[in-house]
Amino acid sequence: MATRGDKRTRLVKAADKLVQRQGYHATSLADIAAAAGVPLGNVYYYFRSKEALGDALIGQRGEHYRARRATWDREPDPKTRLRAFVEMTVENSTLLARSGCPIGSLCQELHKQGGPLAEAASGMFAEFLDWLEMQFRALGKGAESRELAVHVMSALQGATLLTHSFRSPRYIESEARRLKAWIEAL
Amino acid sequence: MATRGDKRTRLVKAADKLVQRQGYHATSLADIAAAAGVPLGNVYYYFRSKEALGDALIGQRGEHYRARRATWDREPDPKTRLRAFVEMTVENSTLLARSGCPIGSLCQELHKQGGPLAEAASGMFAEFLDWLEMQFRALGKGAESRELAVHVMSALQGATLLTHSFRSPRYIESEARRLKAWIEAL
DNA sequence: GTCTATAGGCAGATAGAC
DNA sequence: GTCTATCTGCCTATAGAC
DSSP states (O other): OOTTTHHHHHHHHHHHHHHHHHHHHOHHHHHHHHHHHHOOHHHHHHOOOHHHHHHHHHHHHHHHHHHHHHHHSSOOOOOHHHHHHHHHHTTTTHHHHHOOOTTTHHHHHHHEEEEEEEHHHHHHHHHHHHHHHHHHHHTOOOGHHHHHHHHHHHHHHHHHHHHHHHTTTTHHHHHHHHHHHHHHHH | TOOOSHHEEEEEEEEEHHHHHHHTOOOOOOHHHHHHHGGGGGGHHHHHHHHHHHHHHHHHHHHHHHHHHHHHTTTHHHHHHHHHHHHHHHHHHHHHHOOOOOOHHHHHHHTTTHHHHHHHHHHHHOOOOOOOOHHHHHHHHHHHHHHHHHHHHHHHHHHHHHHHTTTTTTHHHHHHHHHHHHHHHO
């Protein structure tokens, strides 16, 4: 049901889903309000502007990924944690083929104009890069760790963009196979 | 001067520049007309719709990249041709940091909604992938060539997205170094 | 071929009754 | 806290004079 939970939560959830599918600019507050079962005018009781709702959306998305990484951190082996990250992308490949990466596509769109919302979106990237770097440090890679983190993130983001552009999971699958072999050989 | 050349050409050039900087949806026909020094109403004498102008823009961008690849094809060594491709990204890294990849960012945006314009945009990706595959075949990589082509494209697209998201050439430089060493070792 | 004026629609945001 | 009605502005696209 679109009408479960309090209205603020429903608005953020609806915004999250619609922005992922349609993009930030292409999603109107009327779309979001309708999907959340909230009258348009009432949106402004909870959020002073579309940007404020966007910020809440990014906050929730960031929290989602933090929780995800926390479950991976329970694994004792850093290589297992890295594999889990790659595997997440493979598992989501159907969704990624339809709408692209929730982080990457939002950054791409928002950074064309810049502003605080764009910075908030790249924050999600920064957190993932920091987490990846930590895994490589745990593997004893030292100063090289940041570069290795950038490599993993780049390969997956690029493959996700191709998967989105051709609407086929093939590209993610191909790069994931390669990355998993590369992790094994580290 | 914004007013050189015939009006149709000026409109496509202005559209190309503004769409690269601001994105397709965020760029209005009024923006484009003003930048080209053409009255808004006159745009519709040359293009029946914004989509038609977008299509011409993509056609021109595609032609630009075909010409680029043609110059690389004059190199006898396939590895040199691959290096030239990677090097193009490094040379453009300042522009890519500000606005993202002209192909990747357009695909990301247009494929959220789908339609013929989105397909035209992915066509530019497809042509680059075919070209890359040819280089690996020339290096005797056989059936594996497509996968290698996808790897190069993914790594560069992902690194470009990070460079755009953090407004720093660092990510492209890091991945380019890695890719060039990888090409050398093929 | 060129340009002005404007239609028609939808966006974000607000006023104010309840 | 909630909701309807509406303001204002920008967008694509068109009408029609020149």
